[in-house]
Amino acid sequence: MFEVILTSSIQVVVVIVVVLTGCAWATWLERKVLGHMQQRIGPSYTGPYGLLQPVADGLKLIFKEDIVPDSVERLTYTLGPMLSFVPALLTFAVIPYSRDFSLFGLEFKGVISDLNIGILWIFAVTSLGVYGLVLAGWSSGSKYSLLGGIRSSAQMISYEVSYGLSIVGVIVIAGTLSMTELVAKQASDSIWFFENWYLWRNPIGFLLYLTCAIAETNRTPFDLPEAESELVAGYHTEYSSMRFALFFIGEYANMLAVACVATTLFFGGWNGPAFLSFVPPVIWFLIKVFVFMFCYVWLRATFPRFRYDQLMRFGWLVLLPLAILNAMVTGLVVLWLG
Amino acid sequence: MSIDTVIFFISAVVAVFGATMMITQRNPVASVLYFIVSLLAQAVCYVQLGALFVGAMLVIVYAGAIMVLFLFVIMLLNLRGTEDLGASTGRVSRFTKYLVSILLIAELVFVIKSVFIPATTTGIMSMPADEFGNVAPVSKLLFTRYLYPFELTGVLLLVAIVGAVVLAKIDRGDKKRVTDELEESAGQATDGTAG
Amino acid sequence: MVLFAFFFARLIRPANPYPAKSINYECAEETIGTSWIRFNNRFYIFALIFVIFDVEVVFLFPWAVAFNKLGLYALVEMVIFIMILFYGLYYAWKKGVLKWV
Numbered sequence: 167m168f169e170v171i172l173t174s175s176i177q178v179v180v181v182i183v184v185v186l187t188g189c190a191w192a193t194w195l196e197r198k199v200l201g202h203m204q205q206r207i208g209p210s211y212t213g214p215y216g217l218l219q220p221v222a223d224g225l226k227l228i229f230k231e232d233i234v235p236d237s238v239e240r241l242t243y244t245l246g247p248m249l250s251f252v253p254a255l256l257t258f259a260v261i262p263y264s265r266d267f268s269l270f271g272l273e274f275k276g277v278i279s280d281l282n283i284g285i286l287w288i289f290a291v292t293s294l295g296v297y298g299l300v301l302a303g304w305s306s307g308s309k310y311s312l313l314g315g316i317r318s319s320a321q322m323i324s325y326e327v328s329y330g331l332s333i334v335g336v337i338v339i340a341g342t343l344s345m346t347e348l349v350a351k352q353a354s355d356s357i358w359f360f361e362n363w364y365l366w367r368n369p370i371g372f373l374l375y376l377t378c379a380i381a382e383t384n385r386t387p388f389d390l391p392e393a394e395s396e397l398v399a400g401y402h403t404e405y406s407s408m409r410f411a412l413f414f415i416g417e418y419a420n421m422l423a424v425a426c427v428a429t430t431l432f433f434g435g436w437n438g439p440a441f442l443s444f445v446p447p448v449i450w451f452l453i454k455v456f457v458f459m460f461c462y463v464w465l466r467a468t469f470p471r472f473r474y475d476q477l478m479r480f481g482w483l484v485l486l487p488l489a490i491l492n493a494m495v496t497g498l499v500v501l502w503l504g
Numbered sequence: 505m506s507i508d509t510v511i512f513f514i515s516a517v518v519a520v521f522g523a524t525m526m527i528t529q530r531n532p533v534a535s536v537l538y539f540i541v542s543l544l545a546q547a548v549c550y551v552q553l554g555a556l557f558v559g560a561m562l563v564i565v566y567a568g569a570i571m572v573l574f575l576f577v578i579m580l581l582n583l584r585g586t587e588d589l590g591a592s593t594g595r596v597s598r599f600t601k602y603l604v605s606i607l608l609i610a611e612l613v614f615v616i617k618s619v620f621i622p623a624t625t626t627g628i629m630s631m632p633a634d635e636f637g638n639v640a641p642v643s644k645l646l647f648t649r650y651l652y653p654f655e656l657t658g659v660l661l662l663v664a665i666v667g668a669v670v671l672a673k674i675d676r677g678d679k680k681r682v683t684d685e686l687e688e689s690a691g692q693a694t695d696g697t698a699g
Numbered sequence: 700m701v702l703f704a705f706f707f708a709r710l711i712r713p714a715n716p717y718p719a720k721s722i723n724y725e726c727a728e729e730t731i732g733t734s735w736i737r738f739n740n741r742f743y744i745f746a747l748i749f750v751i752f753d754v755e756v757v758f759l760f761p762w763a764v765a766f767n768k769l770g771l772y773a774l775v776e777m778v779i780f781i782m783i784l785f786y787g788l789y790y791a792w793k794k795g796v797l798k799w800v
Contacts, residue, residue: 241534241537242533242534242537245537281556282556282639283556283557283560283639285760286556286557286560286561286564286639286760287560289560289564289756289760290560290563290564290567290568292568293563293564293567293568293569293753294563294567294568296568296572297540297572297575300572300575300579301533301537304533304575304579305533312579316576316579316742319572319576320742320745320746323569323572323745323746323749324745324749326568326749326753327749327752327753327755327756330753330756330759330760331756331759334756334759334760334762334763337760337763337764338763338766341763341764341766341767342764343639343760343764475798478745479798482745482748482788482792483792486752486788487785490781490785493759493763494774494777494778494781497763497766497773497774497777498774500766500767501770501771501774557761561757564753564756564757565750565753565754565757568753569749569750569753569754570750572746572749572750573743573746573747573749573750576742576743576746577743580742580743639760639761639764639765640761640764640765642761643761643762643764643765643769644765644768644769646758646761646762647761647762647765647769647772647773647776647777648769651776654758654776654780655776655779655780655783657754657758657780658779658780658783658784659783661751661754661755661783661784661787662783662784662786662787664747664751664787665747665748665751665784665787665788665790665791666787666790668743668744668747668748668791669744669790669791669794669796672741672743672744672796673794673796
C-alpha cells in the first residue's frame with residue numbers, strides 16, 4: 167500500500183513537471199517554427215537557438231505587476247485562471263505514457279491512474295474546462311472580456327459534442343473505454359509497426375477529432391475568442407502577471423493534453439517498432455506528441471481565422487452530423503466484418 | 505479507518521457544504537460554483553460505490569453541460585445578486601414555506617432513522633453488487649430491458665429543443681432584421697442597444 | 700486505483716494556485732467601461748441544444764462499449780434515438796434560431 171502511494175506520488179510529480187516544462191518549450195517551438203515558416207528567425211538571443219526564451223518569459227511574467235481592475239468580481243476573477251489550468255492538468259492522469267517498468271527497485275505503472283473509464287474521464291475534464299473562460303470573461307467587467315468569454319464558451323460547447331462523438335468510432339472498434347487497453351490493442355510485432363493504429367481504421371474519426379480538438383483548445387483557425395482585431399485579447403484582456411501566465415500555460419497544457427489523447431487513441435500510444443525495442447516506450451510517445459504539436463503550429467501558420475457565424479454553422483451543421491454518421495458507419499462496418 | 509472511509513467523509517462533507525453554500529449565496533454565479541463543487545463531491549461518492557459510469561455521467565452532464573446552461577442564463581439576465589426579490593409577507597406563501605420545511609425535516613428524520621437502525625436498511629448502505637453502475641452492465645440494461653424508456657428520453661429531449669426554440673422565437677420577435685453577425689454582437693457591446 | 704485518481708486530483712489541485720498566491724503585488728488602477736452588456740439570447744439556444752446532444756454523447760459511450768455484444772439490434776435502436784434528436788436540430792435550424800445573420 168505504502169509503495170503504491172509512493173510510486174504514484176512520484177509519477178504525479180514527474181508528470182506535472184514534464185507537462186509544465188513541455189508547455190514552456192511548446193511556446194518556444196511555436197514561435198520558432200512560426201518564425202521560420204514566415205521567413206523570420208524567431209527567438210534567437212536568449213541561449214542557443216533562443217532555447218532559454220521560455221525561461222525569460224516565465225521570469226518576466228513572475229516579476230510583472232498583478233493588475234486587477236476595480237470593476238472585477240474578485241472571487242470569480244481569481245478562480246478563472248485556475249479553472250482553465252487545472253482541468254488541462256487532470257487530463258494527464260489517465261494518459262498511458264509507457265509500459266509498466268521498474269526503476270530504483272520500485273515498480274511503476276505506465277500511467278498515473280488506469281481508470282477503466284479513461285475516455286469518459288477525459289471527456290468529463292474537458293467539459294469542465296469551459297468554466298475558466300466563461301468566468302474569466304464575465305468577472306473581468308470589461309466588454310471585450312465578456313464577449314470573448316461568451317464566444318469562446320459557446321464555441322467550446324459547440325465543438326465539445328463533436329469532440330466526444332469523434333471518439334465513439336474508436337470505442338466501437340476497441341470495445342473499451344480504458345486508455346491502457348486501447349494502447350495494448352494497437353500494438354503490433356510486425357515490421358509494419360503502425361498497422362494496428364486506429365488512425366487507419368477510423369481516418370474520418372481522426373480528422374474530426376483533430377478539427378474539434380483545435381476548436382476546443384481555441385487555436386487558429388478557431389481562435390475566435392482572442393480575435394485581436396475585434397476583441398483585443400478576448401476573455402483574458404484584463405489579466406496580467408501570473409494570472410495571465412496561468413491562462414497561457416493552461417492553453418498550452420490543453421494542446422499537449424489533446425496531442426497526448428490523439429497519440430493514444432489514433433497513433434498507438436507508446437508502441438514503437440518491435441525491431442527497435444531497446445528504445446524506451448516513453449520516447450516513442452514523446453516523438454508522436456511532438457509531431458502532433460508541430461502540426462498544430464503548422465496549421466496556425468497556414469490557415470486564416472474563421473468568421474463567427476461560419477464557425478458555428480460548421481460546428482453544428484457539418485461536424486456534428488458527420489461525427490454521428492462516422493460513428494454509425496463504423497458500427498455498421500464492425501458488424502459487417504464481424 | 506481505511507483510506508476509503510476518509511475519502512468518503514471528505515467528499516460527503518464537501519458535498520453537503522457545497523449544497524448549503526449554494527442555497528445561502530446571494531450571488532447566483534457563486535451559487536452555481538458551489539453547486540458544481542457539490543456535484544463533483546457527489547461524483548466522488550458514486551465512484552466510491554463503484555459506480556464509475558454514473559459518477560462520470562454526473563460530471564459530464566450536470567457539471568459540464570447543465571451548469572453551463574445555468575451560467576449562460578444568469579449572464580443573459582445579468583443577475584448579480586443585488587436584485588430585490590420582493591417582500592414575502594403573504595399569508596399563503598408563509599404557510600407554504602412552513603409546510604415544505606416541516607415535510608423536508610420529516611423526510612430527513614425518516615431517512616436518518618432508516619439508516620441508523622440496521623433492521624430497516626433497504627440497501628442504502630449495503631455493499632453494491634460487483635460491477636454495479638459500471639459501463640458494461642449499464643449499457644447492457646439500457647439497451648435491452650430499458651430500451652423503451654431510453655427511446656422515450658429521445659422524445660423528451662426533442663420536446664426540450666422544440667420548447668426552447670418556441671421560447672426564443674417569442675423572445676426575439678421580428679427576426680427579419682438584416683444585420684451582420686459581427687455588427688449584431690459587437691455593436692450591442694459598444695452602444696449598449698440590446699437586441 | 701480508481702480512487703487514487705481522485706486522490707491525486709486533490710494532490711494536484713492545491714499545488715497549482717501557488718504561483719498566483721505567492722506573488723501578491725499591489726494592484727494598480729485601471730479604469731475601463733462598466734456595463735455588463737446583454738448578449739444575444741441565441742447563445743442560450745446553443746447552450747440548450749448542447750445539453751441535449753451532450754446527453755446523447757453520454758448515451759453513445761456505453762453503446763459503443765457494449766456494441767460488440769449487442770450487435771445490429773443496438774445499432775438500429777441508436778439510429779432511431781439519433782434520428783429523433785436530429786429532427787430537433789433540423790427543426791431548430793429551419794426555424795432560424797441557429798442562424799447568426
